[in-house]
Amino acid sequence: PSASRSGxxxxxxxxxxxxxxxxxxxxxxxxxxxxxxxxxxxxxxxxHVAGTGSAGDVVQVTPAFFNNxxxxxxxxxxxxxxxxxxxxxxKSAQESATNEMATKLQEELVDYVLSIKRxxxxxxxxxxxxxxxxxxxxLQAVKPSDLWKGKRAVxxxxxxxxxxxxxxxxxxxxxxxxxTLNLAKSIKVKLDIEIxxx
Numbered sequence: 001p002s003a004s005r006s007g008x009x010x011x012x013x014x015x016x017x018x019x020x021x022x023x024x025x026x027x028x029x030x031x032x033x034x035x036x037x038x039x040x041x042x043x044x045x046x047x048h049v050a051g052t053g054s055a056g057d058v059v060q061v062t063p064a065f066f067n068n069x070x071x072x073x074x075x076x077x078x079x080x081x082x083x084x085x086x087x088x089x090x091k092s093a094q095e096s097a098t099n100e101m102a103t104k105l106q107e108e109l110v111d112y113v114l115s116i117k118r119x120x121x122x123x124x125x126x127x128x129x130x131x132x133x134x135x136x137x138x139l140q141a142v143k144p145s146d147l148w149k150g151k152r153a154v155x156x157x158x159x160x161x162x163x164x165x166x167x168x169x170x171x172x173x174x175x176x177x178x179x180t181l182n183l184a185k186s187i188k189v190k191l192d193i194e195i196x197x198x
Contacts, residue, residue, distance in 0.1 A: 116195055
C-alpha cells in the first residue's frame, strides 16, 4: 500500500488470473460426451429375420445384435468381402446360364401348341378343371429342360381364355386357351394350349 499526499491509502486491485492457454468460452464450456459408435460387420442371413432381411441377404449388423439374436438362433453367419465377391460371381454365372436356357425354351414355345387330353361330357365340359399345376406338369413331360430342375423361377403367371384375356380359376371345357409363362426373371412366353376331350 502507498500513501497519497492527502493521506489516503491506495490498495492495488488484483486482476483475476487467466489460464494461459484457455479463453473464457473454453473455460466454461461443458465437455461434450462423445459416444463411440458400435462397429458393425457384415453377415449372411440364413433365414428371414424381420426388419433385417431375407435368407441369402448380406447385411451390416452390430456385434451385440449378432451375438444376442442372430447367432443363438442360427439365423446368420459372419462373411468376408472375398466370400461375398465369390458368391456374387457364382450367382451371376448361374443367372447367365438360366437366362440362356430360358431364351432357348422361349424360342421353342413361341409356335408350339400344348395339347392336353381330359375326360369331358357331350357338351364339352371337363369332369375336372385344368389349373396352373396341371399345365406345368404336361409341359415338363413333353419339353424336357434343365429349367424344371431345382428351385427355379419357372411358373405359370396366368391362364388365358379363348380371347386372350386373363381367366379366373381353372380351364373347365375343351377348346383353345393360352398361358403366360415366366421362364426366368425377365423372360416370358405365351403358350398356346389345346384342350381335347376324351
